[in-house]
Amino acid sequence: MIEAPTNPFFAIIHRDGAGYGASFPDAPGCLAVAPTLEALKDEAAGALRSHIDVSIETGLARPVARSLDTVLADPQVQEDVSDAYATLEVWPKARSGKVKRINLTVDEFALDQIDRAAGRIGLTRSAFMVRSALKLAESHDEDTAA
Secondary structure (H helix, E strand, O other): OOOOOOOOEEEEEEEEOOEEEEEOOOOOOOEEEEOOHHHHHHHHHHHHHHHHHHHHHOOOOOOOOOOHHHHHHOHHHHHHHHOOOEEEEEOOOOOOOOOOOOOOOOOHHHHHHHHHHHHHOOOOHHHHHHHHHHHHHHHHHHHHHO
């Protein structure tokens, strides 16, 4: 089972006198609160990681992130967004696992393309390759489940 998300989740941010709150349309029940927006970003990432882990551990469907356009077009989300302070892209906090160094053999042209693509979106080569591989594996899992 692939547990690492390949897309960010979008949080709907509300502001009140005590600070900020975040809710996730694609992760119902997942909430985060903090006194500042900067603190909220970290709290939201941690809450999302916990929500995903608990969903998996309890046998519930793992939350899947939709695109921002899809989330905003959802009639169930539109009312909540209408009085929102902002929306925020949130990646779940990374698992704190042990990193394993590997050795790959890659064609020079392919490696150049990988490096360019990673650079365009601000990722390291390793992060780009891992995310790409997980996304491909996840789409294959969805294809075989259908």
